[in-house]
Amino acid sequence: MGVVNGAAQAPVERVPKQDRSRATRQRLLEAAVACLAERGWAGSTVSVVAERAGVSRGAAQHHFPTREDLFTAAVEYVAEERSTALRALFPEGATDRRAVVAALVDLYTGPLFRAALHLWVAASNEDQLRTRVTELEGRVGRETHRIAVDLLNADETRPGARETVQGFLDMSRGLGLANLLTDDTARRARVVTQWAAILDNALG
Template identity: 80%
Template sequence: MACLAEYGWAGSTVAVVAERAGVSRGAAQHHFPTREDLFTAAVEYVAEERSSALRALVPAGPAHRRAAVEGIVALYTGPLFRAALHLWVAASDEDQLRPRVTELEARVGRESHRIAVELLGADESVPGVRETVQGLLDMARGLGLATLLTDDARRRERVVAEWARILDGVLG
């Protein structure tokens, strides 16, 4: 994941990853025959680990909405998102990779939404709540994109505070 985040898709060959991991290229290819296998497995594993960590670190419920928003935004502004973005860009040009990344991102997206609902204490049977939670995830993704170019931590803090306020109003 670090190679993908640092070097992008083009610079992250199996040989580069194997060297960084301290294993032979043959050993890496034994477990992951293609670069596509390696990186889709890595993104999936790290996404699951980060989701578990988020659930463990952020208490669920209305009293902790600001912390939930901060945690969700942190998922999209860190190295995992940067690595995933490189994978998305590669998938947009590589027919062999596209269906794997599309399926993976659909699963990760559903899980992210489910975790957000849980952490926010949201009741999706209320009209507009599902869309508001999805809006939070879309906003967090946008902040992650902005972070790729500049350090916008000060602006991000204000946006997170405002989203927490909006969620309190919408979710009650």
């Protein structure tokens, strides 16, 4: 503790540089997803994201040299966070298959899916972005499939089991698309119940 003009001064608590850098990176990733979901690709620039994150454009470019770097990393980051949260819902395994179906369907609603969709649309028109987004979606898709197989307790050696799980995930993505324009909650609940029954029958 120091002394200034005869008075004791409390020591200044310093946050390690590495921790500050990690926190800045996380703020940028979260701001990028929010901007992409709300503004779309055209309205989401590095400057807009930096302002929302409360950092300078230079700081943003230090972490992510290009716009493509920033937004592909942002969608991947939040996808990983959602995967972690999904597993945390059933820490000791799932016994209620309908609850698992509902949780998996929820992956395809909300800001993350909306942000990813804007990224897909942009990638369809931009060659440089398309390669990166295709690779990203491949990784995210494989991880989501693994999580679904685990939580649904699906035996993929059973004929048709793998295709049934993949068909369910494709259907979930379709429900997410339907929910973009209107509140599809009521219909979605009925579809979830039906798919839980289909999976019970197909997976045993």
